[in-house]
Amino acid sequence: MTTPDDTPTPAAEAAPASEQPSEQPSEQPSEPPTEQAAAGAPAAASPSRELRTALAGVRQEVGKAVVGQDSAVTSLLIALLCSGHVLLEGVPxxxxxxxxxALGASLDLSTKRVQFTPDLMPGDVTGSLVYDARTAEFSFREGPVFTNLLLADEINRTPPKTQASLLEAMEERQVSVDGVPRPLPDPFVVIATQNPVEHEGTYPLPEAQLDRFLLKVVLPVPDRDHEIEVLARHAAGFDPRDLAAAGVRAVAGAEVLGRARAEVREVQVAPEVLGYAVDVCRATRQSPSLSLGVSPRGATALLATSRAWAWLSGRSYVTPDDVKALAHPTLRHRVQLRPEAELEGVTAESVLSSVLASVPVPR
Structure with missing residues (x-):
C-alpha cells in the first residue's frame, strides 16, 4: 500500500511514477488487489481493455499540455465515467x-467556458427568452450550459443567485425557463474552478451546492522537476492558448464514454464492501470535530467513484482499498468542521484520515 495524495493512477496504462503529484494524504493502491481481497465479490465480465486504452489515450493527450497533474486527470476521467461534476481548487x-x-480538446465532445464574474446573471448561464420582432413571439436562446463539458471558471466570483442557476442543471440535467424544462445534452459534466487563497470579492459555495459535486480535486504546485519541464516547454515555443499546435487531438467521444459507463455499472460490489462504505460515511456524522457529516448522497457518490476506479484498474469488482482510495476526493467537500476544531488546526483531510483509520476494514 502506498500513500500518494489524491486520486490514484490506474494500474493499467499507468503514467510514469515521476508524474505522480502530491496533495492531501489518502491511502491508495499501487497495484490491483489480490483475489483474496475480492472474496465475496460476485463474478462479472472483465472490463474492456479497448475502452480503457481509449481513456488512457485521453490521459496522454492531456499530458501534452499539462505537466505534473496526472492524478487530477484521473479524477476527471472518473467523473466522466460516473456522469458527475468536479470542483477544481488550486492557487493561481x-x-x-x-x-x-486540454481535456475538452482530447474528447470529441462539445465544450464551453464561462468566466464567472460578479455581474454575471443566471440567464447568461442557462439561457433566456428573447423577443423576436418578426414573429412577435418569444423564443428561447440557449445559454452555454447546453454543452457536454462546461468549464465554470472561478465559480466563487459570482453571487449566490448566479451560482444557484447551475443547481437544477447539475442535479436534474435540465434547465427550466418560463416553466418549461429543457433537457441538457448527454453527457453533461460541470468542471468548476476556484481559488482557495483569494477571498476578497468572492462568494463561497453553499454546502447544498458543494454536495452536487462528485469530486473535489485540489491541484498542488508541481515539484521542481515538473516545473523545470514546464519552463522547458515554454522555452521551446509551447503556447497554452494553441492546444492544436501542441498536438492535442480528440481520441475518444460520447460513444466510448457511453460504453465505458455501461461497463462501470456492471462492476460488482460485495455486501461487505457496501457496508464498509456506509460505515465510513456514518463515522463522519459521529466525529466530534464535524458539525456536518457525509450525507447518503455522499455515500452513493463514494460507491460510484470506487466502481469507476476499480474499472480503470482493470477489475470487475470493488475492494475496500478502492473505497479508501477515493474517500478523500469524494468526501472532503461534504463535511463541515466545527469552529473550535478549526481553531485547533483540525482539517477535513485529517478528520477523514482518522475516520478511515478507525473504521474496521472487511477481510
Whole structure:
C-alpha cells in the first residue's frame, strides 16, 4: 500500500511514477488487489481493455499540455465515467483552466467556458427568452450550459443567485425557463474552478451546492522537476492558448464514454464492501470535530467513484482499498468542521484520515 495524495493512477496504462503529484494524504493502491481481497465479490465480465486504452489515450493527450497533474486527470476521467461534476481548487497558475481545456480538446465532445464574474446573471448561464420582432413571439436562446463539458471558471466570483442557476442543471440535467424544462445534452459534466487563497470579492459555495459535486480535486504546485519541464516547454515555443499546435487531438467521444459507463455499472460490489462504505460515511456524522457529516448522497457518490476506479484498474469488482482510495476526493467537500476544531488546526483531510483509520476494514 502506498500513500500518494489524491486520486490514484490506474494500474493499467499507468503514467510514469515521476508524474505522480502530491496533495492531501489518502491511502491508495499501487497495484490491483489480490483475489483474496475480492472474496465475496460476485463474478462479472472483465472490463474492456479497448475502452480503457481509449481513456488512457485521453490521459496522454492531456499530458501534452499539462505537466505534473496526472492524478487530477484521473479524477476527471472518473467523473466522466460516473456522469458527475468536479470542483477544481488550486492557487493561481497551477493550470486549472488549461487542464480542463486540454481535456475538452482530447474528447470529441462539445465544450464551453464561462468566466464567472460578479455581474454575471443566471440567464447568461442557462439561457433566456428573447423577443423576436418578426414573429412577435418569444423564443428561447440557449445559454452555454447546453454543452457536454462546461468549464465554470472561478465559480466563487459570482453571487449566490448566479451560482444557484447551475443547481437544477447539475442535479436534474435540465434547465427550466418560463416553466418549461429543457433537457441538457448527454453527457453533461460541470468542471468548476476556484481559488482557495483569494477571498476578497468572492462568494463561497453553499454546502447544498458543494454536495452536487462528485469530486473535489485540489491541484498542488508541481515539484521542481515538473516545473523545470514546464519552463522547458515554454522555452521551446509551447503556447497554452494553441492546444492544436501542441498536438492535442480528440481520441475518444460520447460513444466510448457511453460504453465505458455501461461497463462501470456492471462492476460488482460485495455486501461487505457496501457496508464498509456506509460505515465510513456514518463515522463522519459521529466525529466530534464535524458539525456536518457525509450525507447518503455522499455515500452513493463514494460507491460510484470506487466502481469507476476499480474499472480503470482493470477489475470487475470493488475492494475496500478502492473505497479508501477515493474517500478523500469524494468526501472532503461534504463535511463541515466545527469552529473550535478549526481553531485547533483540525482539517477535513485529517478528520477523514482518522475516520478511515478507525473504521474496521472487511477481510
Amino acid at each position: 497558475g497551477v493550470a486549472k483552466t488549461l487542464l480542463v481545456r
